[in-house]
Amino acid sequence: MAEATGRTGEAPVTAAMLVIGDEILSGRTKDRNIGYVAEFLTNIGIDLKEARVVADDIQDIADAVNALRARYTYVFTSGGIGPTHDDITADGIAHAFGVPVIHHPRAVEILKEYLGDRINEARLRMARMPEGAELIENTVSKAPGWRIGNVHVMAGIPAVMQAMMDAIGPTLRTGARMLSETVEGRGIKEGDIGGPLGQIQAVHKDVMIGSYPHSDGTRFTTSIVIRARDAGALAAARREVEALVDRLAAETGD
Amino acid sequence: MAEATGRTGEAPVTAAMLVIGDEILSGRTKDRNIGYVAEFLTNIGIDLKEARVVADDIQDIADAVNALRARYTYVFTSGGIGPTHDDITADGIAHAFGVPVIHHPRAVEILKEYLGDRINEARLRMARMPEGAELIENTVSKAPGWRIGNVHVMAGIPAVMQAMMDAIGPTLRTGARMLSETVEGRGIKEGDIGGPLGQIQAVHKDVMIGSYPHSDGTRFTTSIVIRARDAGALAAARREVEALVDRLAAETGD
Numbered sequence: 001m002a003e004a005t006g007r008t009g010e011a012p013v014t015a016a017m018l019v020i021g022d023e024i025l026s027g028r029t030k031d032r033n034i035g036y037v038a039e040f041l042t043n044i045g046i047d048l049k050e051a052r053v054v055a056d057d058i059q060d061i062a063d064a065v066n067a068l069r070a071r072y073t074y075v076f077t078s079g080g081i082g083p084t085h086d087d088i089t090a091d092g093i094a095h096a097f098g099v100p101v102i103h104h105p106r107a108v109e110i111l112k113e114y115l116g117d118r119i120n121e122a123r124l125r126m127a128r129m130p131e132g133a134e135l136i137e138n139t140v141s142k143a144p145g146w147r148i149g150n151v152h153v154m155a156g157i158p159a160v161m162q163a164m165m166d167a168i169g170p171t172l173r174t175g176a177r178m179l180s181e182t183v184e185g186r187g188i189k190e191g192d193i194g195g196p197l198g199q200i201q202a203v204h205k206d207v208m209i210g211s212y213p214h215s216d217g218t219r220f221t222t223s224i225v226i227r228a229r230d231a232g233a234l235a236a237a238r239r240e241v242e243a244l245v246d247r248l249a250a251e252t253g254d
Numbered sequence: 255m256a257e258a259t260g261r262t263g264e265a266p267v268t269a270a271m272l273v274i275g276d277e278i279l280s281g282r283t284k285d286r287n288i289g290y291v292a293e294f295l296t297n298i299g300i301d302l303k304e305a306r307v308v309a310d311d312i313q314d315i316a317d318a319v320n321a322l323r324a325r326y327t328y329v330f331t332s333g334g335i336g337p338t339h340d341d342i343t344a345d346g347i348a349h350a351f352g353v354p355v356i357h358h359p360r361a362v363e364i365l366k367e368y369l370g371d372r373i374n375e376a377r378l379r380m381a382r383m384p385e386g387a388e389l390i391e392n393t394v395s396k397a398p399g400w401r402i403g404n405v406h407v408m409a410g411i412p413a414v415m416q417a418m419m420d421a422i423g424p425t426l427r428t429g430a431r432m433l434s435e436t437v438e439g440r441g442i443k444e445g446d447i448g449g450p451l452g453q454i455q456a457v458h459k460d461v462m463i464g465s466y467p468h469s470d471g472t473r474f475t476t477s478i479v480i481r482a483r484d485a486g487a488l489a490a491a492r493r494e495v496e497a498l499v500d501r502l503a504a505e506t507g508d
Contacts, residue, residue, distance in 0.1 A: 039281030
């Protein structure tokens, strides 16, 4: 698919998401964080280019973090920063950066203030992070996330991760926002619109045209999604897609 | 986390899942295939070790396929085998294997039989696959998936992917099934059970113990999931976890 261009002179801002947790790979827990982060980043003009899910394994975490942080502007992780023995994200990322794991003094203070008598060795694990990490506020349950280099480390619980993403958002360099519009295919099948849609895409190289077949409850139809950073380019492509849908719907659809 | 051992003399069977599609990375469509494949494989004794999501980009697809097929017993992909210009999974995987893309003769026949007058150039794209690929039956919408080497290529639409997974299942070498049992934490917080649970894990190296905090609607509690391939090992660890939960629930929970 053609790559949309940003505003002139503006480097695209890219990102990868890394979900950490055996429970996702066993199927016991269904990931919701990739989809959330994808939408969040799209809305602020950052292109999510890749996502990965790895096990609670120090080497697997380190290998994935090193591959992703070298390739993209930002990396976001979720999972593995809780109080139990299998929460080893800190160890994996410290290994990736070649630095020791410490108890972050300010994180220890936050946990002690919030937890009072309930503080114990397990809960203090939540202050473990690579030396040099900076805290990310957690307005939900206080135990902070953290950032080291271009890697942002968040909790796995969706509500907590989302609060951390809100805290991170204003610190990120963002690109021109990707604009997106959907033309409903009104009963047209993807196989009928695929050929001419490819011709429109070939001419409009500054937009990205995707087609998504789905059932609307009573019939199969196709949504055509047009994305671009330039409103004029998007509008021009949209007009052609709408004319195509009008023509095909008259023949085969509504 | 400790790795569970399979039956004596049995090599573990491993897998990776690769989801292909811009619509997942933009957040427009939420992936449901990773979770489905994770559960499916767990139930037949195959360990899903990694999942990735990449864009509709030939080089990105090829790089991911080559990394994963070298590392795991099986690779499963979803997405990008439909009739439109952005369906380029065949091109990416052919590039990974260094073979040309052809129209598979039997796939062309299947499409012509099923589609009759509706056959066109776009729909014939669904017969494009790397030379040497073998077909995977699609009982839902006929256009087949395909296998090349250890890589199984499926549709992105969940109902179609699930039908293809059913067709693939009996062809796979499977390991000893992972047994899994959950002990409910009855209001115990993860930070209270984390320390002693780590001690149980340290002793029972042949099981995997995970703890998952969640709200049961009225309070926060923790589920403890114990997994092993050996029923005896699982039962022994479970007894200790249950005794621990009894003790802690008397102190802090129900």
